[in-house]
Amino acid sequence: MPSLPLLPPVFTLLADLIERHSGIHYGLGDRELLEDKVSIRALEAGFDSLFDYYLFLRHDPKGPAALDTLIEGLVVHETYFFRDALALEVLADDVALAVRAGRRPRLWCAACSTGEEPLTLAMMLHERGVLDGVYLLASDISQRALDRARRGEHNLRSLRALPPGVEGRYMDVVDGKPHVRSDLLASVTWRRVNLTDAATIAELGTFDAVLCRNVLIYFQDDTARRVTELLTGALVPGGHLLVGTSESLLRFGTALECEERRGVFFYTRPKEGA
């Protein structure tokens, strides 16, 4: 399908709209990429000008739903089971101690894509005999990714770091498709949450740990800082925020304390009076 021309002023308008709605940043160097992706949606919706399509997104009553669909096509869902697994192991050990001490920890995977990350954590908690003792929320901005997560639909690439013993115990591979055990899928509460939406995040309550891995990289610093503040507000005192291995919060001057545990960085909300 040929692309519609995305002139610099319209690029700026569209990139700004997308960033305000999702946090995802497109710089001038991404103009061709955005042109291709937006053209597909604009042509599907019957537009032959990207400026007219922008006006539709911005002002038509159907614009917000169309913007969600556009963003569905822009987000990167790259994820796999047991990705950077050590961080999840260290967290699972912590959580197991809390459950055995009689607490019910609340955990949130805040950009879970198609669910491989929360399902990996669920497997680790099950291994430790404490899965029933936690509340595990998994969310993403993408409804399509969440629908796949809920149905346990994963592709073979998501198995590339799978340790021995998981297949057969927690999932089966049938006709080249992995199928996660239904009780594991049911142990996770799936919900659509946009990380830039303060009101929705405030409704979720507070958590002992929030995972927000491999998503802040798509945001500019001021958005990443704002999202970090919202997630900090969603932590109980002493609760932890975990980000991806290539993401550091230290350059934002975060209110969280950084501690290294077994080679994994935990950002911890200070306890009151500490």
Ligand SMILES: C[S@@+](CC[C@H](N)C(=O)[O-])C[C@H]1O[C@@H](n2cnc3c(N)ncnc32)[C@H](O)[C@@H]1O
């Ligand atoms: C690369 S995946 C990371 C998945 C998983 N956390 C991991 O580390 O494997 C990034 C995810 O962030 C989601 N995302 C992007 N912007 C978001 C936003 N504003 N709110 C919530 N999720 C967002 C995307 O839909 C995508 O599923």
